[in-house]
Amino acid sequence: IVMTQTPLSSPVTLGQPASISCRSSQSLVHSDGNTYLSWLHQRPGQPPRLLIYKISNRFSGVPDRFSGSGAGTDFTLKISRVEAEDVGIYYCMQGTQFPVFGGGTKVEIK
Amino acid sequence: QMQLVQSGAEVKKTGSSVKVSCKGSGNTFTYRHLHWVRQAPGQAFEWMGWITPFNGNTNYAQKFQDRVTITRDRSLSTAYMELSSLRSEDTAMYYCVGDGFDNWGQGTLVPVSS
Numbered sequence: 001i002v003m004t005q006t007p008l009s010s011p012v013t014l015g016q017p018a019s020i021s022c023r024s025s026q027s028l029v030h031s032d033g034n035t036y037l038s039w040l041h042q043r044p045g046q047p048p049r050l051l052i053y054k055i056s057n058r059f060s061g062v063p064d065r066f067s068g069s070g071a072g073t074d075f076t077l078k079i080s081r082v083e084a085e086d087v088g089i090y091y092c093m094q095g096t097q098f099p100v101f102g103g104g105t106k107v108e109i110k
Numbered sequence: 111q112m113q114l115v116q117s118g119a120e121v122k123k124t125g126s127s128v129k130v131s132c133k134g135s136g137n138t139f140t141y142r143h144l145h146w147v148r149q150a151p152g153q154a155f156e157w158m159g160w161i162t163p164f165n166g167n168t169n170y171a172q173k174f175q176d177r178v179t180i181t182r183d184r185s186l187s188t189a190y191m192e193l194s195s196l197r198s199e200d201t202a203m204y205y206c207v208g209d210g211f212d213n214w215g216q217g218t219l220v221p222v223s224s
Contacts, residue, residue, distance in 0.1 A: 038211060040211065047205055047214035047215065047216060047217055048155075048211075048214060049214075050210070050211055050212040053210065053211075053212070059212055091154060091155065093155075093211065095211070098157060098169070098171060099145065099147070099157040099211070100157065101154050101155040101156075101157070102154065103154045104154050
């Protein structure tokens with residue numbers, strides 16, 4: 001499975017929305033009916049932290065300005081109003097088969 | 111949430127091996143799988159393999175099949191990742207990660223040079 005993210009970079013204005021797309025080369029629907037698509041956020045010099053799992057479930061402590069959507073092979077992460085702490089690189093990751101990560105999308109403030 | 115604490119940075123020569131440890135806090139090593147993932151400078155993440163702490167079963171990414179060995183010591187709540195025949199392209203930060211990818215170790219930097 002290949003995970004392709006767009007855009008590579010996303011300059012955004014504070015308080016404005018941001019959207020990141022992730023496309024998989026094949027369906028991520030598992031035989032158990034779940035779709036194991038996650039989103040992670042990495043700040044410089046830190047390990048990533050989990051934001052979203054199984055397409056749209058926010059992990060504990062993740063602000064509700066983050067939302068995930070999609071199905072099958074096409075997925076989206078949206079930030080409703082970007083805050084300064086949201087800068088960094090966002091990765092999608094599939095866990096339906098052996099884990100594969102997208103190439104990352106850098107979110108920076110204009 | 112259980113903390114995963116990794117061993118410190120190691121500088122290695124090409125052709126040598128590195129063994130990185132990952133200790134889980136608390137008395138139990140309860141993850142269904144413990145993964146190892148690496149990130150080369152400026153690159154995305156590569157999954158290397160996993161171990162089932164309960165019984166020691168492993169699964170490796172095809173790319174690393176011939177060079178990686180993941181083990182665990184249940185009595186120490188510690189997992190290990192050993193990578194052999196190191197090349198400069200193996201220069202990376204290596205992470206252990208709990209199942210669900212919601213819990214990451216702090217990372218272990220392994221620079222490889224000749």
